[in-house]
Amino acid sequence: MNDLGLAASTWQRLRTGDLGVLPVAVVLVLIGLVFQALNPHFLSADNLVNLTQQAAATGVIALGVVLTLHVGQIDLSVGAVSGLAAAVVAVGSVQLGWPLWLAVLAALAVGVLVGSIYAALHTRLAVPSFVFTLAGLLVITGLQMRVLGPTGSVNLPFEWWLVRFCQTAFLAPATSWAIVALVVAGYAAGRVTDRVRRVRAELPVAPLWQVVARVVALAAGLSVVVAYLGTNRGVGAVFALFVGLVALTDLMLRRTRWGRFVRAVGGDAEAARKAGVPVRRVFVSAFVACSTLAALGGVLAVGRLAAANQGSGAGDTNLTAIAAAVIGGTSLFGGRGSAWSALVGILVVQSISTGLTLLNLDQSARLVVTGLVLAVAVTIDALQRRAREA
Amino acid sequence: MTGSTVPVLALLGVSKSYGAARALVDVDLQVHAHEVVAVIGDNGAGKSTLVGALTGALVPDEGEVLVDGSPVTLSDPSVARGLGIAAVFQDLALCANLDVVENLYLGHEAQRGPLLDEVTMEKHAWELLNQLAARVPSVRVPVAALSGGQRQAVAIARSLLGEPRVIVLDEPTAALGLRQTAEFLTLVERLRERGHGVLLTSHSLADVQAVADRIVVLRLGRTNGEFDAARTSYEELLAAVTGIQR
Numbered sequence: 001m002n003d004l005g006l007a008a009s010t011w012q013r014l015r016t017g018d019l020g021v022l023p024v025a026v027v028l029v030l031i032g033l034v035f036q037a038l039n040p041h042f043l044s045a046d047n048l049v050n051l052t053q054q055a056a057a058t059g060v061i062a063l064g065v066v067l068t069l070h071v072g073q074i075d076l077s078v079g080a081v082s083g084l085a086a087a088v089v090a091v092g093s094v095q096l097g098w099p100l101w102l103a104v105l106a107a108l109a110v111g112v113l114v115g116s117i118y119a120a121l122h123t124r125l126a127v128p129s130f131v132f133t134l135a136g137l138l139v140i141t142g143l144q145m146r147v148l149g150p151t152g153s154v155n156l157p158f159e160w161w162l163v164r165f166c167q168t169a170f171l172a173p174a175t176s177w178a179i180v181a182l183v184v185a186g187y188a189a190g191r192v193t194d195r196v197r198r199v200r201a202e203l204p205v206a207p208l209w210q211v212v213a214r215v216v217a218l219a220a221g222l223s224v225v226v227a228y229l230g231t232n233r234g235v236g237a238v239f240a241l242f243v244g245l246v247a248l249t250d251l252m253l254r255r256t257r258w259g260r261f262v263r264a265v266g267g268d269a270e271a272a273r274k275a276g277v278p279v280r281r282v283f284v285s286a287f288v289a290c291s292t293l294a295a296l297g298g299v300l301a302v303g304r305l306a307a308a309n310q311g312s313g314a315g316d317t318n319l320t321a322i323a324a325a326v327i328g329g330t331s332l333f334g335g336r337g338s339a340w341s342a343l344v345g346i347l348v349v350q351s352i353s354t355g356l357t358l359l360n361l362d363q364s365a366r367l368v369v370t371g372l373v374l375a376v377a378v379t380i381d382a383l384q385r386r387a388r389e390a
Numbered sequence: 391m392t393g394s395t396v397p398v399l400a401l402l403g404v405s406k407s408y409g410a411a412r413a414l415v416d417v418d419l420q421v422h423a424h425e426v427v428a429v430i431g432d433n434g435a436g437k438s439t440l441v442g443a444l445t446g447a448l449v450p451d452e453g454e455v456l457v458d459g460s461p462v463t464l465s466d467p468s469v470a471r472g473l474g475i476a477a478v479f480q481d482l483a484l485c486a487n488l489d490v491v492e493n494l495y496l497g498h499e500a501q502r503g504p505l506l507d508e509v510t511m512e513k514h515a516w517e518l519l520n521q522l523a524a525r526v527p528s529v530r531v532p533v534a535a536l537s538g539g540q541r542q543a544v545a546i547a548r549s550l551l552g553e554p555r556v557i558v559l560d561e562p563t564a565a566l567g568l569r570q571t572a573e574f575l576t577l578v579e580r581l582r583e584r585g586h587g588v589l590l591t592s593h594s595l596a597d598v599q600a601v602a603d604r605i606v607v608l609r610l611g612r613t614n615g616e617f618d619a620a621r622t623s624y625e626e627l628l629a630a631v632t633g634i635q636r
Contacts, residue, residue: 036636074524116475160459194508194509197509198509199510200511201510201513202513203509203512203513203516255505255506256504256505256506257501257506260492260496260499260506263487263488263492264485264486264492264496265487266487267485267487267488268483268484268485270483271481271482271483271484271485272485272496272497274483274492275483275485275496275497275548276496276497277496277497277499332435334487335485335487335488336487387535388532388535389534
């Protein structure tokens with residue numbers, strides 16, 4: 001393929017959204033460079049460590065949103081669910097004296113319950129999800145206030161494991177590097193096995209240099225991140241947990257039957273049903289996973305702030321999580337996207353927020369800019385859909 | 391070919407009414423292995439009802455459905471599939487965002503441990519499409535990027551996964567252009583060569599004459615003649631379809 005042909009095919013793939021999260025990752029780098037030019041502290045290891053730590057909790061919520069968007073639905077109550085989960089953890093452990101692990105489990109159970117109710121409403125009554133999750137937003141916010149009681153705010157002791165895990169736990173350098181080595185080795189082994197099997201089956205294979213290049217790029221990318229964050233406090237435990245969840249979800253979406261069913265239902269639920277996909281169960285799994293991840297995000301947030309109050313999960317948490325999923329490139333129209341869009345999307349949103357704060361701009365500027373970026377992302381999503389159908 | 395052998399699939403005196411409207415009246419029909427049977431008729435002649443009765447989408451009021459000469463009750467499309475009757479409907483029921491392999495195996499994925507076995511599925515997909523002489527640029531492009539004819543080939547290939555003996559195609563050429571129709575007709579010939587019985591409905595007489603062994607004309611729910619495709623003129627068929635006497 002000559003340069004012109006390559007450029008044309010890349011443009012075509014960009015236009016139809018087949019490049020996945022890559023374009024957004026490029027935008028993320030550009031955002032980083034712009035803010036660095038405006039404030040030399042932006043790309044410092046210290047700031048990036050803070051940024052990743054702050055992104056984790058809402059990122060986990062965004063990962064759940066990615067799943068509901070995949071089946072062509074939306075959950076507008078994820079912020080409220082995270083707030084209720086935070087309240088359950090704090091009130092259960094501090095005021096009622098439950099063991100902390102039990103309070104965390106109870107919070108996650110709340111997520112499972114909420115998701116099950118949404119799924120039942122959707123699959124049995126065919127109510128549009130944006131309506132009943134909006135109703136859920138109100139109900140759950142009310143429940144959160146009731147759980148917190150008249151004081152409205154509960155603090156967690158700083159020495160509790162949840163708080164330490166979310167605030168001060170960082171992977172030891174040896175652990176970080178061992179994980180990098182394992183991930184790279186696992187990825188390389190998977191690629192090579194796949195290639196060998198394809199050659200044996202006489203299927204077309206990518207040239208060997210591409211496989212090598214991908215492995216090297218992954219190793220280099222992970223090494224740079226770990227080494228650079230390592231010059232400060234290192235990779236936060238809570239951020240590592242978030243990235244691990246994203247990677248696991250990505251594997252499940254792309255390489256398991258469940259993931260295929262999720263994408264099929266998001267693309268065309270009726271066709272999927274005719275093909276024998278258990279459509280109802282797929283919807284249930286997506287709604288339950290979304291609410292449970294939202295609850296987990298709330299648990300991580302309560303650990304990070306060492307407190308739960310009426311503001312937990314309120315305000316812009318909801319919209320930030322949903323915006324991150326869409327900005328990361330997961331389509332609002334269902335059936336298209338990637339688990340990685342939760343990571344890239346939340347990093348974009350968090351970078352804008354941190355960058356504007358460093359420039360001494362207040363929350364008003366942050367909301368306006370994030371809103372504009374979301375508008376651009378949705379426009380691109382709509383244009384890509386049109387290009388695919390043309 | 392239509393001589394003494396037992397038909398794979400047959401209808402015997404089948405009638406079906408919707409309230410006062412009689413969609414099918416005392417219809418007989420036979421499909422043998424290695425045979426392409428076309429059912430033609432104007433809109434409202436009963437083609438869709440006939441397809442429904444053959445594929446288990448509906449149960450006739452009277453008459454019998456026979457598989458290998460034995461009466462069966464096709465209470466559900468899955469029962470029909472279990473008896474070796476596959477159906478490809480006009481909407482094709484493909485997920486446009488999934489690629490060819492993903493669509494072919496949707497609901498029947500091959501697995502290696504907990505993960506999908508893409509290599510096995512992709513290899514089998516190519517074999518199947520090559521047998522049908524279907525021209526698809528890649529089995530890893532989303533179905534949305536394929537032409538109408540290519541999508542149809544994918545839908546038919548999918549119906550072959552269960553190794554059915556009879557394939558029922560409902561209005562397969564309705565949405566196809568001229569070239570795509572020609573490719574489709576080649577594909578139907580491949581199905582016959584593979585030993586399947588094929589029943590297709592159409593209201594395009596020319597398409598049907600090019601590929602069918604036998605042509606059954608439906609008019610107002612009744613069989614209005616059964617013709618040997620090779621020895622029947624377009625005018626005769628047209629007269630049977632429209633009911634105009636010459």
